[in-house]
Amino acid sequence: MELVEINLRLTHEEIACMIGTSRPTVTTLLNTFKQEGAITVEGREIKTIRPAKLLKWID
Structure with a gap:
């Protein structure tokens, strides 16, 4: 599986607003x-290291 890097350093609050949920x-x-x-x-940088594990959450 090919990884795609997206350079958006978002806060938890910003992510929550984008997906319609709460910061907690x-x-x-x-x-x-x-x-x-x-x-x-690491700080505000989130790196996917095992995308297959993430895919299991949405299957």
């Missing part, structure tokens, strides 16, 4: 994705 929900999901080893978060 975004924080919880990002933490879950980190624990699952699907992403890394």
